Amino acid sequence: MFLQIVTIFALLAIANGAVTPLGLEPNLPQDGRIVGGVATSIADHPWQVSLQRNGAHFCGGSIISNNIIVSAAHCLISPSTASNLRIRAGSNNRNYGGVLIQVAAIKVHEGYNTASKVNDIGVVRLQSMLTFGSTIRAIAMASVTPSHGVAASISGWGKTTYGGSSSSTLLYVDTKIVGRTQCGSSTYGYGSSIMTTMICAAAADKDACQGDSGGPLVSGGQLVGIVSWGKECALANFPGVFANVAELRNWVLQAQNTV
Template sequence: MLKFVIVLSAFVCVLGAPQPEGLLPQLDGRIVGGAATTISSVPWQISLQRSGSHSCGGSIYSSTIIITAAHCLQGVSTSILKIRAGSSYWNSGGVLLQVSAYSNHEGYSSSTMQNDIAVIRLASSLSFSSTIKAIGLADTAPADGAAAAVSGWGTTVSGSAALPTQLRYVNVSVVSLANCSSSSYGYGNAVTETMICAYTAGKDSCQGDSGGPMVSGGVLVGVVSWGYGCAYANYPGVYSDVAALRSWVVSAADSV
């Protein structure tokens, strides 16, 4: 599920991870426990759309490159993909651009969610402004407990199909890989070296937030990926670790 200022990770069954009784894993993410915001506060945020409907979030890397989650693009034709940038609303305003190509990480696994990251090339260039800006990539993962924010148009209640039209965000605390995979939380060894977590009681990303940004210290540190439920006790949101995957992103952005 996507997680962050209103970012939600995709929920998936991960081998070896205990599943809370009665809670079914679900795809995509959402923001729970957050608040409405405007695009000027998170101008790197985009809405990734399939056939005119919001499907995932993403982050602006350059005027022609978007970073998102690999699970958002599995088997999808570029002909039905567009991104909306520069608007607080996924269904209006800003600019709507066609996707020309994308590249999923070659090591992405839909069963383990390892390497859940992708880059998109736009058919035309974005014009940067106060509401459309690129965001830098983290060189190192933030420390355990660091403040972070997640944003997106994901659902605000776990299991809901209704998406808010206005952008939302949520403030969360980073949970290091070592801590997230420890007995303090419920995932165990399902959390691997290309992942980072974030957890604050009652706050999380959710369905529809997948692929969106988790930002800390002014840089992109995570991409909403997966989790069990949204804001479920002792189950942090799990994000792709941008610092661990940085070299792949830089290379893929040049070649996609």
Template structure:
């Protein structure tokens, strides 16, 4: 299940047969936080300035998000809001010059679920905007991590999004552990994925593309899961160390 956003969008996609079995995307059982605490977090907004996914700023003009977030848009239809705790007001609203998603992205298996956005205008760092470093190795299972976003607080039945940025603390579950019998995904967990788990805590609809951060580094990109915060089903993220070389290569091309 992708961790997209609005229920209407979810229903339309489901009817079109374009999504995996379950959709996810918002922070479940998290707490209010501030952009100063997570200044790398950004919301992606459509032409109507409605939130549809999250992202992480990694340089003055580059944002990392999920490939599945970008499938229905052109660059001119997307805005990125930076430096605001509230997803629909404040901060800097910047247009998108271009974006590219991974050539190996597969919407059925969700491998390589990563995209890179080039901002039309560079942004400077401040107390509310900070570029985050890409992790070069996946932390071991059990490493504390945090997920942030403006996604729904429960699966499908919560229609409205929280306006205030949410955070939830989870533990890293590496690819091998996530595919093991300890959890319930099995072979669905592939090499470009990493998981994170905490009882009754998770990302959910609307959090897609947002950051999984450990040791002050971007470790994962919110990708998919089976429902939200279900026992035995960790949240699944694109593993940043696995796609870091693609991000660096694409950054030079955009």
């Protein structure tokens, strides 16, 4: 009954123009796995990290230097603070392995809007440096928005279904970019909710979901998106929506020097 009530409120929010972040469903577990995903090795996604609050995974992130992680703004606002956040890097499993490092500071995009999810990006500075190797490595940020239809992949520990089961193992899905113009057209259900700092991706029965927020959308070996929001998960008429890294890259480059 409680899940039904939460779902009803989420649908009402979408109908009234609000958007629902993928990693922060209220009062639902924040762990799990990607919808339609398959198990993968961290060596194939060495930039992927688990962002953990008070010891529990709740969002993803991507390594862009040996002490800077990029994630979604909605993962880094209250109740998240530097003191209650750590990242796990270099492990397929969000619960053990690899390295666990305390966060030193966080910075959220000044133009982030909690209602529209515009500018849904932020950076995390770590207390100690990561040691790069086969399972821990930085990813380059895209400087050009990928074209509509280009292949991309999503990785993370998010749910297999909306409000569904959980897994501790890193999964990924192959998907395709849906350009901002196309994603905001009548072909899909979002309309004017899709803004310049957003990009979409879709594939049949495949998507990011709760617990994947902040994680990477990768195309051509570059970070092109940050898992941001969507209507439930893997609905046919509603692609996953991501912060557009190419549009927000300059902000990240500046922020990593001041966080």
